[in-house]
Amino acid sequence: xxxxxxxxxxxxxxxxxxxxxxxxxxxxxxxxxxxxNANPSVDDGTSICDxxxxxxxxxxxxxxxxxxxxxxxxxxHVVDTPGYPDLIGQVIGSLRxxxxxxxxxxxxxxxxxxxxxxxxxxxxxxxxxxxxxNKMDAENIDFPGLLAxxxxxxxxxxxxxxxxxxxxxxxxxxxxxxxxxENTDGALIDPGDIHEGLIESIIEVDEAVMERYFEGTExxxxxxxxxxxxxIATGSLIPILCVSGKTEVGFGELLDGLALCGLSxxxxxxxxxxxxxxxKEIQADASEPLVAQVFRTRIDPFVQKLSFxxxxxxxxxxxxxxxxxxxxxxIKIGPLLQVQxxxxxxxxxxxxxxxxxxxxxxxxxxxxxxxxxxxPPIQFPMPMVGLxxxxxxxxxxxxxxxxxxKITEEDSTIRLDHDPETKELVLNGMSELxxxxxxxxxxxxxxxxxxxxxxxxxYRETIQNNAExxxxxxxxxxxxxxxxxxxxxMLPFPHGTNPDDFATKDRFASMKTxxxxxxxxxxxxxxxxxxxxxxxxxxxxxxxxLERIGRGVIAGYKVQDVCVEVHYGKDHPVDxxxxxxxxxxxxxxxxxxxxxxxxxxxxxVTIQVTxxxxxxxxxxxxxxxxxxxxxxxxxxGGDLQTVTAEVPLAEVSTYARALSSMTGGQGSYTLxxxxxxxxxxxxxxxxxxxxxVTEDDA
Ligand SMILES: Nc1nc2c(ncn2[C@@H]2O[C@H](COP(=O)(O)OP(=O)(O)O)[C@@H](O)[C@H]2O)c(=O)[nH]1
Ligand SMILES: [Mg+2]
Numbered sequence: 001x002x003x004x005x006x007x008x009x010x011x012x013x014x015x016x017x018x019x020x021x022x023x024x025x026x027x028x029x030x031x032x033x034x035x036x037n038a039n040p041s042v043d044d045g046t047s048i049c050d051x052x053x054x055x056x057x058x059x060x061x062x063x064x065x066x067x068x069x070x071x072x073x074x075x076x077h078v079v080d081t082p083g084y085p086d087l088i089g090q091v092i093g094s095l096r097x098x099x100x101x102x103x104x105x106x107x108x109x110x111x112x113x114x115x116x117x118x119x120x121x122x123x124x125x126x127x128x129x130x131x132x133x134n135k136m137d138a139e140n141i142d143f144p145g146l147l148a149x150x151x152x153x154x155x156x157x158x159x160x161x162x163x164x165x166x167x168x169x170x171x172x173x174x175x176x177x178x179x180x181x182e183n184t185d186g187a188l189i190d191p192g193d194i195h196e197g198l199i200e201s202i203i204e205v206d207e208a209v210m211e212r213y214f215e216g217t218e219x220x221x222x223x224x225x226x227x228x229x230x231x232i233a234t235g236s237l238i239p240i241l242c243v244s245g246k247t248e249v250g251f252g253e254l255l256d257g258l259a260l261c262g263l264s265x266x267x268x269x270x271x272x273x274x275x276x277x278x279x280k281e282i283q284a285d286a287s288e289p290l291v292a293q294v295f296r297t298r299i300d301p302f303v304q305k306l307s308f309x310x311x312x313x314x315x316x317x318x319x320x321x322x323x324x325x326x327x328x329x330x331i332k333i334g335p336l337l338q339v340q341x342x343x344x345x346x347x348x349x350x351x352x353x354x355x356x357x358x359x360x361x362x363x364x365x366x367x368x369x370x371x372x373x374x375x376p377p378i379q380f381p382m383p384m385v386g387l388x389x390x391x392x393x394x395x396x397x398x399x400x401x402x403x404x405x406k407i408t409e410e411d412s413t414i415r416l417d418h419d420p421e422t423k424e425l426v427l428n429g430m431s432e433l434x435x436x437x438x439x440x441x442x443x444x445x446x447x448x449x450x451x452x453x454x455x456x457x458x459y460r461e462t463i464q465n466n467a468e469x470x471x472x473x474x475x476x477x478x479x480x481x482x483x484x485x486x487x488x489x490m491l492p493f494p495h496g497t498n499p500d501d502f503a504t505k506d507r508f509a510s511m512k513t514x515x516x517x518x519x520x521x522x523x524x525x526x527x528x529x530x531x532x533x534x535x536x537x538x539x540x541x542x543x544x545x546l547e548r549i550g551r552g553v554i555a556g557y558k559v560q561d562v563c564v565e566v567h568y569g570k571d572h573p574v575d576x577x578x579x580x581x582x583x584x585x586x587x588x589x590x591x592x593x594x595x596x597x598x599x600x601x602x603x604x605v606t607i608q609v610t611x612x613x614x615x616x617x618x619x620x621x622x623x624x625x626x627x628x629x630x631x632x633x634x635x636x637g638g639d640l641q642t643v644t645a646e647v648p649l650a651e652v653s654t655y656a657r658a659l660s661s662m663t664g665g666q667g668s669y670t671l672x673x674x675x676x677x678x679x680x681x682x683x684x685x686x687x688x689x690x691x692x693v694t695e696d697d698a
Contacts, residue, residue, distance in 0.1 A: 006284045009353040010262035011077045011310075013064075013094045014132075015122065016104035017112035018083030021134040023049045023061050024245040025104065025254075026080035032251055035069040036340070049080045051342040053444050054437065062437060063410070064090045064296055066308060066339045066355060072259040077355045085114045085668055086434040088121070089380050089413030090296075093366055095125035096378050097295040097310040097355055099263040100232075102130045107167070107242075108138045110146055111153050113610050113668040116636065119154060126270070128232040128263040130239050131158060132254065137244035141167040143188040147240075154238065159198045161239040161257055163189045164250070174242050174250040178224070201237050205230045225260060233267045265353030270312055272373035280373070282312045284352040290314030290322060290371035295378065297366045298357075299406045301445070306357045307364040308339070309350070314371060316356070317349045325374040327363045335359060366412050380412040384605055384649065384671040386455040387435045388424040396448055401425070403446035407438055414438065426455045430670075432656045457650045459557040459687065460601040460676055466491050467596035471588035472570070473580050483572035484580035486533065486541060490592045493563035495676070499523050508565055515542065520549050520558060525565040533569035533581070540578035541566060544585030553593045555600060555691035560676075564589065600684045601676040603649040609659065611667040613639045618662055626651035627680075646674060 014022040026049045027040040040048045045056040049065040061082040068077050079094040081087075095101060101122035105115055122129050131150065143164060150158050162174040165186040175184050177194040184191055199219070203209045206227055209219050219227070231237035241257040243250040271279040272291055282291050296308040309316070316322060318336045337344040337357040350356040358364060369375045391400045404425065408414050413434070417426040429435040442448050470487040493502065499516040503525055508514075514525045524545060526538060533541065549559040566585075607628070611619050620630055620643065628647035636642040652671065659667045679687070 006266050006351075006353045007264045008074050009077070009265055010074050010100065010258060011079075011098040011265065011353065011355060012100045012102050012258060012262050013079040013081055013091070013098040013122075013127075014102050014104055015081050015091050015094075015118040016083055017106065017109070017114040018060060020083060020104040020106040020109070020112075020115075021245045022083065022104045023047055023080050025132070025134065025243075026065065026067060026078055028245055028248060028251065029071075029076070029078055029255070030067055030069055030340075032248065032255070033069045033071050048341045054440050057440075060084065062087065063298065064094045065341050066296075066357075067341055068338065068355075071255045074259045074262075076258070076262075083114055084433065085117060085670075086429075086431040087413075087437075088114075088117065088430070089411060091118055091121055092125075092380055093296045093378060093412065095122060095127060096293065097308065098127060099265050099268045099353075100128040100130060100258075100261070101125070102132050102258065102262075104132045104134050105146075105150070106138075107133050107135045107141045107143070107146060110149055113636075113640070116153065123235065127268055128229075128261070129235065130232070130241065130258065130261050133164075133240060133242045134245050136164045136167055136171045136242050137169070137247045137249065139168045143167060147189070150240070157201065157236055158238045158240055159201055160189070160191075160194055161198070161241055161261065162250070162253055163187050163191050163194065164242045171244055171247070171249050174253050176253075199224075202228045202231050204236060205234065228261065229263060229267055232261055233263055233269075265312070270375075272375060274373075285313055286315050286351045288313040288352075289373070290316055291373055291375065292316060292370040293375040293378075294358075294364050294366055294368045294370075297364070297409050299410055304360050305362075305364075305409070306337070306339070306344075306359055307361060307366075307368075308355060308357050309370065311350050311352055311354045311356070312375070313352050315349055315351045316370065318346070322370050323372050324363075324368060324370050325372065326368045331361060331363055331370065333358055333361065365409065378412070381430065381670070382673055383413050383415050383428040383430050383434075384673055385431055385435065385653065386417070386426045386428045386458075388426050388453040388455040389439075389450040390424065390453075392449040392451055399446070400442075400448045400450065403442050403448050406446070407441065411438075424453070424455065432654070454653065456557075457653065458603055459555065459679070460561075461552050461554055461557050461559045461593075462561045462599055462601055463490060463492055463593060463596035464599050465595075465597040467592050469588060469592040469595065470568070471584050471591060473584035473587060474575075475580075481572075481575035482577060482580040482583070483570075483575035484537070484577075484582075484584035485570035486544075486566060486581065486584045486588045487568035488585075488588050488592055489565045489567065490589075490596050491563045491565070492596075493521060493523050493561050495521055495561050502563065510567070511565075517546070517549075520546075520560045521562075522546075522549055522560065523563040525563065527565050527567040528569060529567075532571075533566070534571055534576075537571065537576065537578060537581040538566075540581040541569075541585040543578075544582040544587075545589050547582070548586045548589040548593075553590050554598045555688045557600065559593070560601070562593075564592075600679045600687060602679045602683075604646050604674045604677050605649050605652065605671045606644065606674045607647050607652060607655070607669055607671050608642055608644050609667060609669040610636050610640055610642045611659075611663050613641045615663050615667070616641050616643070619643055619659075619667070622658065622662065623647060648677075648679070649673075 030036040065080045081091045165173045177191040243254045266284040270282045274280045291312040294307045298306045323330045415428040468489040472485040475482040503514040510527045628645040630645045
């Protein structure tokens with residue numbers, strides 16, 4: 001990679017709603033600049049950036065694609081991201097790799113749900129923001145209306161840097177509002193009207209320049225460029241550029257605009273975790289220690305695993321040993337690769353601001369830091385929609401688990417759970433669509449077909465009363481027998497209770513020790529006196545409890561929020577064994593649990609539904625029908641409203657279909673885990689009966 005000063009690097013992520021034209025723009029960046037000689041189109045499957053089979057099939061981006069090119073003395077890295085809200089994880093990861101988000105808006109469709117989502121994700125990532133109004137060649141564009149809507153939703157920091165001349169078939173070009181030309185005939189808005197406001201919002205960041213300006217001295221071009229970057233970095237300016245990716249009208253100006261407004265890597269403030277709570281600002285400097293992070297992982301059929309790394313400071317070289325706070329032994333790197341969509345080319349080094357790929361390193365995952373210091377983790381949303389999968393053909397188990405492992409590497413919003421009771425693999429994703437796309441990938445790329453089942457909702461079992469009892473496990477079979485007897489008391493141990501505060505001598509007079517298991521919020525207390533259970537069998541007693549906790553008692557779900565005190569038992573000098581005590585403790589747990597007023601807990605999620613205002617009534621009453629509690633409503637701009645509610649996961653596991661039919665496809669929603677709550681009595685009865693039926697089937 002030719003040594004380039006940090007100031008000439010532009011790392012940009014194209015983000016926005018689906019079909020706003022992001023991939024078309026990314027493709028044309030490569031052809032317009034002469035980097036790739038082709039005539040790409042997403043519509044006929046010849047896109048450079050949507051190169052993947054599923055992407056061609058859906059004509060939609062599914063995975064973030066990395067490209068690079070030169071323009072106007074600047075080196076660009078552009079990441080094209082998917083527009084499906086379900087694939088927001090790809091956007092969040094990509095934003096960690098870049099310094100500017102270019103939010104693409106379809107001139108005919110305006111601001112959509114995912115436009116707003118990515119706008120806020122970009123702000124949260126702390127990168128600069130630029131809006132691209134694309135498809136200016138399309139019919140029925142109300143440009144002043146769109147601009148007003150943008151300002152209403154995204155604030156007055158959004159100011160056009162150029163305005164279109166004509167629209168639809170008559171879209172002939174753009175005129176600058178920064179450097180307004182003599183002739184502005186046909187401009188949809190007079191650029192002169194915008195110029196002054198633009199200058200003011202740029203120089204706002206420098207009082208001295210502002211003072212001179214109001215005294216009549218225009219800032220120099222150089223000054224403007226410098227201050228503009230500052231204003232974009234602080235978010236006080238969000239420039240708007242107009243273009244048609246299809247006809248390429250305004251395309252040169254778009255590239256010039258991005259060269260001017262895209263932030264260079266040294267302008268984005270980033271911090272590494274320091275000593276204690278201290279955080280240290282990173283300097284984008286080649287002579288500083290290495291700070292880099294994997295922001296995306298791609299599994300390629302040929303080179304296998306590719307880890308996309310963003311270098312923030314220092315330099316990384318091929319075939320070198322680099323430390324990592326996440327990998328104790330450090331990492332031995334092989335070749336470094338520069339990525340151009342589906343292709344790669346070797347490079348020797350990568351400096352501050354660069355993006356490179358490292359091939360075939362198992363220890364690298366999305367989020368792994370390279371260098372001595374740790375970058376903050378990348379915060380991905382927690383997937384809540386589950387699907388149980390089994391291979392269609394027997395014998396494909398290993399193939400499936402390898403394939404799923406790859407998929408969780410590539411997509412940080414996919415989580416794999418193993419249900420020990422049903423032996424099912426449960427795939428958790430952001431939505432039903434997300435899970436459908438994953439199944440297609442399994443089939444096409446990994447050649448594994450799966451049968452799917454709606455997974456069981458992850459209910460939990462707990463108790464509401466105290467109870468006590470004992471169990472004697474005794475078997476005489478031929479030679480040696482089995483003997484173990486365990487006496488326990490069981491108490492509710494509410495979520496959030498501090499085990500140290502709970503396990504006191506006041507409560508458990510003859511307590512010797514206690515153990516706390518965080519996963520299941522299970523506390524067990526050893527109060528056995530006089531060796532009525534010999535100490536060497538206590539680990540087996542604990543194992544018996546844990547085994548039962550994993551397997552459940554009343555309906556086959558994991559147990560949580562329980563305390564057990566073991567206070568007495570009996571052994572036999574010959575027949576007692578670990579196995580016998582494990583059996584006795586598992587059985588006594590089950591029997592006492594059943595006496596302690598068992599209850600089922602269900603996961604409650606926070607749902608945010610965004611819909612056109614006129615559907616508000618329907619959505620609210622539907623959510624109430626799903627046992628939801630509406631917490632609030634707020635305007636999402638335009639005529640959109642966002643409803644926030646808490647609702648049992650079981651009631652919204654197929655919400656996508658319902659919402660789509662209630663709103664004619666105009667709604668969207670997100671789910672996030674909130675907490676566990678007791679299910680109502682009638683629902684509990686139904687679930688318990690259902691679990692008995694399936695047990696009998698098996
Ligand atoms: N009229 C018009 N159509 C466009 C333009 N850019 C993209 N499209 C079309 O919009 C659709 C979606 O484009 P694509 O680049 O895949 O959008 P993405 O989902 O944002 O990546 C395709 O049918 C494109 O041909 C444009 O500037 N004008
Ligand atoms: Mg796309």
